[in-house]
Structure formats: structure tokens, C-alpha cells
Amino acid sequence: MSATAPAWDPAQYLRHAGHRARPFTDLLARVPDLPGEPPRVADLGCGPGNVTTLLAGRWPTARITGYDNSAQMLERARQHASPTPGGGRLDFAHADVRTWTPDEPYGLIISNATLQWVPGHVELFAGWIAALAPGGTLAFQVPGNFDAPSHRLMRELAHSPRWRSRLADTLRHDDAVLTPGAYLAHLTAAGCTADVWETTYVHLLTGEDPVLDWVKGTGLRPVLTALDDDPEARDAFVGEYRAALRAAYPAGPQGTPFPFRRVFAVARTSG
Secondary structure, eight states, rough: OOSSSSOOOOOHHHHHHHHHHHHHHHHTTTOOOSSSSSEEEEEEEEEHHHHHHHHHHOOOOOEEEEEEEEEHHHHHGGGGGGGGGTSOEEEEEETTTTTTSSSSSSEEEEEEGGGGTTTGGGGGGGHHTTTTTEEEOOOOOOOOOTTTTHHHHHHHHSSTTTTTHTTTSSSSOOSSSSSSHHHHHHHHHHEEEEEEEEEEEEEEEEEESSHHHHOOOOOOOHHHTTTTOOOHHHHHHHHHHHHHHHSOOOBTTEEEEEEEEEEEEEEOOOO
């Protein structure tokens, strides 16, 4: 990761909201019933809050807080803050996942496509699991596509002679997430019953340069942030990267197939 946190653009991120929400719904489907009445739920790295609302649909009596460290994302997320029809509450607060400490027992701590931004995130699991109520769950989903062309080409370009002096230390590497087996080992060592799996989605994207449009909302943010004060350089990098993506992800008659591997984990404490 770069020393400077990437600046986020909720509108760009939400341009592919349907595809991005799919892994969260698949993760949520494997989360068991929660302890506590009402259950206490934390969504770490809630982003614009659109998928956090799904938690209120699943547990309408719960007290749910979405946490994020991006002011832009929280501004968008807080549009969803409200009492829930079941008597619960959905709200949002600023927090950094790297330092967030639970201050009460939680029935569920969940995180969607966030932990890849946190080096050494497995070291945080023990503290989170210790904060779960008996029978509580830690659940997360992370991208597992760092060796895919979308990320590999970005890294290769950032390390090329033209860009390495400005961007060589900007991007995440392929060790940003662990293997499913490694996550299973960490979670079971913490005393949980764990369900870990992986899925490769093949999103069919439409529009001009849709893979570039996708990564502008996520993986490319550190580069865009690093070059924000030099629009000419930023546009030059994006132009080179666009050409590489067009070759790697050719459009088909119905759109551009975009394979995307993700890793999931649901870990439950003993009741």
C-alpha cells in the first residue's frame, strides 16, 4: 500500500453496484442465526452503505453500525441511516479497520472487500473473535484476483521505467490476501468452527472500457490518488493501462467477460 490512503469516489464505486453486491449476498447466505436480542452487528469497511442495508433486511431487530475511514464513503452511507421496520437501527461511524476495537459483545462482525487493504489483517482476528458473543460470527470476503491481468498489468506498468519512481510502492501485491487454507488455519486456531471457500465470478460488463471503469472504483484508486496533482501524468498512465486492458479483456458480442476470484470465510464461536 502507499503511504497515502487512496481517495474514494462513491459514485464511481457504485457504477458496478450489482456485480459488487453479489459476493456479499453469497457471504450473507452462509452466516448462521445470531445471538443476542437485539443482535449487535458491525460492518467493517462499509463503503457507501448499500450492502450494509442488506444486514437490516436479514436481522430487522439488530443494531447495525457500518464503519469506514473514508469521509466520502461515509457521507454517502449515512443516507441509509435510519430505524429499521423491525425496531432495530442502522447507523454509520468513522473508524479505521486497522485500529477498530469492539467496545461491546457483537453477534456478527462482517467485512466485505476491505481486508485486502489492511496488511497483516489476520493478526486482528483474535481480538475481533474475542469480542463476539457466545455463538457469534466473524465473516468476511476478500478479492483473490491479484494475479489476474487487471492487477498484474497495473503493477507491471507501475514498475516500468516511466513510472517506477512515482508508483513503484503504490500498489498492493499478490500477498495482500491469504489462501483459503491459510485463513482456515488462522480461524480454527482461534477456536472457531470455520467455513472457508472461494468462487470465481465471470461478470459480463458492458459499455466502453468496462474493466477500466471497474478498477477506477477500487484497485486503481491508489494510482489515481498518487497522480492526482499531475493530471497529464494521470491521463498518460490511464491511457497506457487502458490499451493493455483492451488486449487482455476483449469484448464479446454480449459484453466483456471479467473473471473475478474471491475468497470467503464464516467463522463461528462456540455457543
